[in-house]
Amino acid sequence: MINETFVAADPKSAYEQAVDKYGTDIKIVSAKQVKYDDDELRSEVVIAVPKALFMEKSFGTQALYTGPENEEETLLDEIGELKTQLEEMHNGLLQKGRFGTVADDVKKLFMQKGIAEQWLDSILIPLIGTTVMDDAQLLVSYLLEEIDETLKVKEEDLDHSKIMMLVGPTGVGKTTTIAKLAARYAYLLDRPYKVALINLDSYKVGAIEQLAHYADIMQIEHYSIASADAFGEKIEALSSYDIILVDTAGMSPYDTQKFVKTIEFVNTKIPKKIEVALVLAATVKYEDMEDIHENFSFLNLDSVIISKFDETKHFGTLLNFMLLYDLPMSYFSTGQEVPDDLLVASKEYLLEKFIGDVHEG
Structure with missing residues (x-):
């Protein structure tokens, strides 16, 4: 794969440039805002494209049939092959009982x-x-x-007002988790915090109604927002609130369009930093783990909220995710009941679950 950077006024425009050049057979590597020498903020989207497609679009179809252009490229190819062989030898030694x-x-x-x-x-x-x-x-x-x-834990800090956006794959329980957090902040702590809910999920049928239902029960302000500009305006209007919780569309790790849209919201120009929490199911599959991290990490994650503790007895893959990707845990969702089934994250709780599984082995 070859990486190429596209620059525009916003992430969507930069991504559209990439699609215009290569079509949809591309993958987002990163998306961020960068201040240039003229003090203007621009969006840089880095995409990965198959080498053959890159050569064809950049140098014409004849580029597909050329061999290594020089000795340096040949040498790099040989070094790559040698590195692969050394890694295979190393893995072989370990597998044989080192x-x-x-x-x-x-x-x-x-x-x-x-x-x-x-x-x-x-x-x-x-x-x-x-x-x-x-x-x-x-x-x-x-x-x-x-x-x-x-393992790392992100301590609950409510000394300052904050905006918390929940992101994650489809079906991990973001909306229910937001309802639990809202109830916790508004009613269950040492003082009632002023909480507002914002829904950015215009894709899932019933998503807006579900969060609005929770908001009505708890008598908490709720808003549905469709654009980044409207999002920024609403955040300003809610500046007196202690906590703003933001629900987003559930995304497949391969749903590029939704990722670009979410990046737009995350990069909205507002006075406060948006804390981005990845909601990850305790039932996460090993095969999906790397793809989930590779895609969602470019939203500059601050923590992981782990859901669906009640749906598995095996926590090794989840634990493995936390070990490999060095992300702090903030909350555990342990069931479907709002607001009861929510815990502040702790190492001890997760390790107890894992140790029980190890003892069974």
């Missing part, structure tokens, strides 16, 4: 429970030759301690 019988068994158990081999190897390699590697119980305890130290 760590010893006890450590290999412990590693296999953690991998079966969803923890990535690359993370386990990064912890185990420095322990080669130590007595820890020969004691299964001690090694399990050591790995759990490393997990505990690696």
Whole structure:
């Protein structure tokens, strides 16, 4: 894949430039606002495009049939092949039992429970030759301690007014989670906070009505917004509120159009920073994990809210996501009841769930 940058006044226009050149066979790598030398803010969208398509659109169809243009390109190709061979040799050594019988068994158990081999190897390699590697119980305890130290929690801070936008794949429970947060802030803490709800989801049938229903029950202001300009104006109008919670459309990691639209909202020019929380289901599949992070991370995530704790007994893949991508957890949604089934995130709660799963192994 080849990366190319498109610049325009807003993310949508930059993306449209990319589509005009390459069609829809592209993938967003990043999208951000950059201040140029003339002090003007512009949007830069970086897209990834297949090399053959890039060569065809940039240099014509003849470019598809040319070999390496010079010795430097040939050398880079050879280095890439050598690197691949070395990685295969390294992986082969590990698979053949480099760590010893006890450590290999412990590693296999953690991998079966969803923890990535690359993370386990990064912890185990420095322990080669130590007595820890020969004691299964001690090694399990050591790995759990490393997990505990690696996990991060975003503390609940309500000392200052804030805007919190929830994003995530379709069906993870963003709207219900927003209702729980709204009830918590407005009624369940040491003082009632002034809360407003904004809905940006114009795609899902009934999404606006669902959030409006919760808002009516809790007697909380609720607004449906369709454009970035209207969003900015509404944020200004709600400047006296303590907390503004923003619901967004559920997105497949491959739904480029919705991503571009959401980026527009995130980059709206407003005085306050928007805290972006990724709502991630505890039932996340290992195969989807990398795609979810790769796409949603470009919204400059501040934390992860984990939903659907009540729908699984296996938390290894979820834990693996938190270990690999270094994101802090902020809240856990543990059921369907509003507002009861919401907890402030804690390492202990997640580790207890995972340890129970490990003990079953």
